[in-house]
Amino acid sequence: MIRAVVTVVGQDQTGIVAGIATALAKHEVNILDLSQTIMDRNFTMSMLVALNGSEDFNTVQAALKEAGEAMAVTVHVQREEIFDTMARV
Amino acid sequence: MDTKQIQETIQMVQEDNFDIRTVTMGISLLDTIGGSVEETAHNVYQKITNYAKDLVAVAEQIEREYGVPITNKRIAVTPVALIAGQADEESILAIAHALDDAAKAVGVDFIGGYSALVQKGFTKGDLALIKSLPRALTETDVVMSSVNIASSKAGMNLDAVKLMGETVKAITDKSDTANAKMVVFANAVEDNPFMAGAFHGVSEPDVVINVGVSGPGVVKRALDQVKGASITTVAETIKKTAFKITRVGQLVGSLAAERLRVPFGIVDLSLAPTPARGDSVAEVLEAIGLEQVGAHGTTAALMMLNDAVKKGGVMASQQVGGLSGAFIPVSEDAGMIDAVKADTLSLAKLEAMTSVCSVGLDMIAVPGDTAATTISAIIADEAAIGMQNNKTTAVRILPTNGAKVGDMIDYGGLLGTAPVMPTVPASSAELINRGGHIPAPIHSFKN
Numbered sequence: 001m002i003r004a005v006v007t008v009v010g011q012d013q014t015g016i017v018a019g020i021a022t023a024l025a026k027h028e029v030n031i032l033d034l035s036q037t038i039m040d041r042n043f044t045m046s047m048l049v050a051l052n053g054s055e056d057f058n059t060v061q062a063a064l065k066e067a068g069e070a071m072a073v074t075v076h077v078q079r080e081e082i083f084d085t086m087a088r089v
Numbered sequence: 090m091d092t093k094q095i096q097e098t099i100q101m102v103q104e105d106n107f108d109i110r111t112v113t114m115g116i117s118l119l120d121t122i123g124g125s126v127e128e129t130a131h132n133v134y135q136k137i138t139n140y141a142k143d144l145v146a147v148a149e150q151i152e153r154e155y156g157v158p159i160t161n162k163r164i165a166v167t168p169v170a171l172i173a174g175q176a177d178e179e180s181i182l183a184i185a186h187a188l189d190d191a192a193k194a195v196g197v198d199f200i201g202g203y204s205a206l207v208q209k210g211f212t213k214g215d216l217a218l219i220k221s222l223p224r225a226l227t228e229t230d231v232v233m234s235s236v237n238i239a240s241s242k243a244g245m246n247l248d249a250v251k252l253m254g255e256t257v258k259a260i261t262d263k264s265d266t267a268n269a270k271m272v273v274f275a276n277a278v279e280d281n282p283f284m285a286g287a288f289h290g291v292s293e294p295d296v297v298i299n300v301g302v303s304g305p306g307v308v309k310r311a312l313d314q315v316k317g318a319s320i321t322t323v324a325e326t327i328k329k330t331a332f333k334i335t336r337v338g339q340l341v342g343s344l345a346a347e348r349l350r351v352p353f354g355i356v357d358l359s360l361a362p363t364p365a366r367g368d369s370v371a372e373v374l375e376a377i378g379l380e381q382v383g384a385h386g387t388t389a390a391l392m393m394l395n396d397a398v399k400k401g402g403v404m405a406s407q408q409v410g411g412l413s414g415a416f417i418p419v420s421e422d423a424g425m426i427d428a429v430k431a432d433t434l435s436l437a438k439l440e441a442m443t444s445v446c447s448v449g450l451d452m453i454a455v456p457g458d459t460a461a462t463t464i465s466a467i468i469a470d471e472a473a474i475g476m477q478n479n480k481t482t483a484v485r486i487l488p489t490n491g492a493k494v495g496d497m498i499d500y501g502g503l504l505g506t507a508p509v510m511p512t513v514p515a516s517s518a519e520l521i522n523r524g525g526h527i528p529a530p531i532h533s534f535k536n
Contacts, residue, residue, distance in 0.1 A: 005095055033090040048090045057154055076099065078156035083095050085340040086333045 002051040003032070003080040006064060010073025012043040020045070020075070023067035027060045028052055043073065048080065102157055105306035106368040107334065109341050110361050111161040111198075112148045113282035115289035115297040115354065116140050118167040118202075126176045130183035133172075137164060137191035137200075140296055140351075145196040147348045155344075157337055160503075164192060165287035165299075166202035170218040177213075178220035182228065185221065189229035201233040201287030206277070208243040209526075219252060223259040226267040233285040239275035239472035241479045245527035250472065254465025254521065261457060261488045269420075269452065269504050272485045273468050275475030280355050281411040286448075286483060297354040300342035301411065303361040304334040306368045308398075312376040323377055324397045331358060331401025339406045357411025358402030359447060360394070362422035364505035370394075370415050371424025382424055383434030391415060392445035412481055414447025420487075420500055420507035421452055429508045436510050444474045449483035454498045454507035457490035464488065466517030469527075477530050 008020055017036065024031060024047075033048040051060055061077045068075030101107040121132035145162045152159045166188065173181050185203055192200035203225060205215040218225075222234060236253055239245035253273050260267050272285045279290020282299040289297070311330040315322050338356040346353035362370045371382040377390040395414040403409050417439065419425045428434035436453065443449045449471050455464075468484045475482030487507065489498050496509045 005090070007095060007099060035090060035092045044096075046090060046092045046095050058150075061153070076156055079154045081340060082155040082157065082337065083091070083098050085336045086098055087091075087094055087336075 002057060004049055004051065004057070004077050005080055005083060006047040006049055007076045008043070008045040008068065008073050010043055010071070012038055012041065013071065016043055016071055016073060017045065019067055019071050020047070020064065023063055024049060027055050027063055029060055099156070101304070101307050105304070105310050106363070106365055107304045107307050108158040108160045109300060109338060110303040111163050111282050111301040112144070112159055112341065112345050113163040113165050113287055113299045113301065114141050114144050114349075114351070115165045115280070115293055115299060117289055117293065117295045118169070118172050119291070122172045126173060126180040126183055129172055130187040133184055134187040134191045137166070137188070138194050141195040141197065143349060147345055151341055151344050151348075155341070157341065159341065161198040162196070163282065163284065163287065164197050164200045165282065165289045166200065167291065168202055168204035168206055168288050170205035170212065170214040171291065173217060174212060174214040176217045178217045181217045181221045182225055185225035185229050185232055188232050192231045197231070199231050199233050199284045201235070201284050202289060203232050203234040204236060204288045206237045207246050207249045208237055208240045209246060211249070219256055222256050222271060223263050226260055226270050227263045232270070233287065234271040235274055235277060235286045235288060236271075237274040237277040238468065239476050239527075241276055241476050241533045242529055244529040245275070245469065245472050245476060247469070247521070247527055248524045250465045250469050251462070251521050251524060253468055254461040257464050257486060258461045258488065261490055265489045265498065266500050268487045269485065269500050272483045274481065274483045275472035276479070276481045278411060278481055282357050283359065283361065283412060285485060293354070294352055296351045298342055298346040298349060298351055299354040299357065299411065300338045300345070301357040301359060301361065302334050302338035303359065305360045305362050305370045305373050307334060308360060309367070309369070309373050309376050312373065320393065324393055327394060327397035328401035331398045332405045334358065335402040335405035353407075355408045355410030356402070356406040358398060358406070358409060358413050359411065360398060360415040362416065362418065363503055364421055364423055366423050369422045369424040370417055371422050371428060375424060381428050381431060381433040383428045383438050387438065388441050388445055391417070391442050395446055412447045416448055416451060417442055417446050418451035419453050420505035421503060422505070426506065426508060429510060436512065440470060440474075443471060443482055444478060448481060449475070451483065451485045452487065452500070452504065452507055453485070454487045454489055454492065454509045455512050456494060456509055457488050457492055459488050459512050460516065460518065462516065462518040462521040463512055465521040467512070469521070473527075
């Protein structure tokens with residue numbers, strides 16, 4: 001199982017959470033944690049997710065990017081270790 | 090899930106130009122020596138293309154999964170003079186071409202190690218390699234070269250210093266930019282992943298992955314947060330930032346090594362600038378409190394920066410190596426270029442700065458009519474600083490035919506643009522023409 005962090009940034013609008021969550025579900029990706037806020041009128045969301053399905057990282061990443069582009073928001077998918085590594089020995 | 094930490098990490102990459110500058114695979118060529126130079130060249134090509142075939146794909150996949158750019162993928166090999174003992178200056182070119190072809194076949198950006206270690210004297214292979222440099226560096230595209238002419242332990246080979254001055258001029262006669270692919274060292278390190286000086290030392294394993302991290306932009310932003318605070322706070326801030334940067338290098342290096350099934354060597358935690366604004370070591374020095382780099386106080390600020398970077402990185406990585414510190418190339422750093430243009434930063438000040446930075450006089454353009462012996466003397470000065478202070482120093486100097494002081498020379502890509510700087514017109518010829526060997530300093534006798 002691969003754990004990854006999905007970050008979404010863009011102009012706030014209806015259906016961003018739904019759009020991203022739908023894309024995740026379609027690729028058998030489970031949401032473990034979610035944090036969302038509006039900063040300077042920008043929608044920002046971070047999700048901790050687990051790739052349980054058989055689809056590989058690249059496929060899921062491409063699908064989420066596509067979902068983001070459809071709503072004109074920027075989506076990044078990065079493996080979780082990068083965020084842990086930087087602050088801990 | 091710590092969203093603050095996530096945002097900080099993403100900002101480092103997207104706004105502060107943070108990158109892994111290079112994942113460099115070191116490959117030993119000691120088992121490629123054949124019965125003839127042609128056979129050796131053939132073996133070199135075979136070994137490199139076999140060992141490094143997955144390097145670029147693996148690095149790109151890591152880049153993709155972790156969202157940190159890996160700017161360059163590189164290869165460093167055993168100093169070629171060591172495997173070319175039987176070659177002459179013509180036949181050794183077959184190995185230069187084998188390196189170039191192999192690097193292109195596996196898709197890496199550069200291959201380093203067309204090198205010779207001559208601090209104590211020349212072998213036949215060393216001389217063949219040095220004399221082949223003007224052709225080797227202009228007939229190949231991605232081959233990088235280094236020549237070590239001094240060490241704290243062995244002293245300085247003044248014959249080699251003279252020869253390298255002449256070689257730099259001979260290279261200039263063939264190309265205005267090829268000297269950017271060659272560096273003259275004192276105390277060269279065997280596990281440096283950065284170019285042009287990367288080579289795979291003889292005491293290294295058969296194959297190894299070394300990583301070079303960068304990130305002057307990240308340090309600059311951190312320093313912008315502590316404006317007006319005491320220098321103690323500045324040093325502490327740099328240390329903490331260097332720690333974070335190096336941790337990413339450690340992660341990427343260990344992942345690359347694991348996926349390629351080769352040992353992980355070192356993280357080189359250098360602040361290496363690029364010509365992009367906001368990715369500048371000069372701007373870091375200015376954020377410490379200088380109106381412009383080159384002002385009085387620059388050496389003090391650089392000493393503190395270099396030391397704090399090393400201290401922050403040491404804890405963050407299983408093994409720190411390479412050059413590790415701050416690089417101060419002129420052409421690759423927008424802030425340095427500005428300071429030279431404004432006459433704030435001189436060659437003399439740069440030389441002083443190299444006594445406390447991690448390398449030396451780097452990417453400095455000088456007029457084409459600079460005497461070979463003057464270039465040799467610049468190399469000798471730099472090597473003396475390294476020898477006496479037990480540190481690596483280097484000279485990568487770029488005379489350009491027809492260029493006058495103040496002209497701008499474009500080297501392309503990461504190598505940037507350099508303003509032509511004046512040298513001292515008085516002659517150093519008599520010193521350089523003496524030849525011989527400067528003995529090792531007294532404090533080198535530690536055994």
